[in-house]
Structures are given as C-alpha cells and as structure tokens.
Amino acid sequence: MNILRTLKKYFVYDDKLRTIVGVITGILIAVFNTISGFLIVHILGVLFFGIKNPGQSVLLLYIFLGMAAGAAVLKLCILFIELILRDTGVEEYSYLRLVLLLSVAAYMFALVFYALFSVSGMIHL
Numbered sequence: 506m507n508i509l510r511t512l513k514k515y516f517v518y519d520d521k522l523r524t525i526v527g528v529i530t531g532i533l534i535a536v537f538n539t540i541s542g543f544l545i546v547h548i549l550g551v552l553f554f555g556i557k558n559p560g561q562s563v564l565l566l567y568i569f570l571g572m573a574a575g576a577a578v579l580k581l582c583i584l585f586i587e588l589i590l591r592d593t594g595v596e597e598y599s600y601l602r603l604v605l606l607l608s609v610a611a612y613m614f615a616l617v618f619y620a621l622f623s624v625s626g627m628i629h630l
Contacts, residue, residue: 530601534579537608541615542575543567548622557626578615582607 518524546567550556559567586603595603 527601530605534601534605534608535575537605537612538575538579538582539572540575541578541608541612542573543571544615544619545574545578546570548619551622551626578611579604579608582611 518527550559550567556563582604585607
C-alpha cells in the first residue's frame, strides 16, 4: 500500500486537466514499455531459440515475458532519470513527462534494433 501512496502523487493533482493528462501519460508509459519488452523478448527468442513464427502458446508466453521486460525497461528509464536529476527538485508533473520521454526513446531504440535485426535476417535468407 505504501507504493500506491507514492505513485498517487504523480497522478492526482488539484487541477482536473492535470489529473487526466497524468493518467493518460501513465497509460502511454505502460503501452510503450510493454511493446518495447515484447520486441526485446521476440528478438531474444529468435536469436537464442530460433523461433521465427511463434505459435499461440509461445506468443502468450512472449506477452507475459514482454510485460516483465517492459517493467525492467521502465525501471532503467526511472534509474536514468534519477541519475540525471540527482539533487534537482523537479515537479511531479514534469517527472512523469520525463519518464514518458525516456520510455518513447527506449521504444524507438528497440524498434530500430528490431528493424535492423529483421532486415539482416532477410539478407541472410
């Protein structure tokens, strides 16, 4: 319950518009990190196990592992922000936007890596 109280300050503001924007930002952070994790798991599945076209059961496993990898990506994004903003007192409203920015950057990095991986796989066919 203590974690929920700490997270609540990033999503509940006096202004209704800020609250709505905070919730939408939180949803976007979850979506980008989950997709990033799924891409990472898919790349690792192809590299280590050679699974190019996963079946339904493997795809379900990819989704759960992708969510876990997405949570790890989110933790890395937050750690990176904490390293950058060490003693700077940033507003909660801005902190959430910085997490979203780094989540989108991590997603773009994973997407570019996935595209390069796919193109290199097509060249080797």
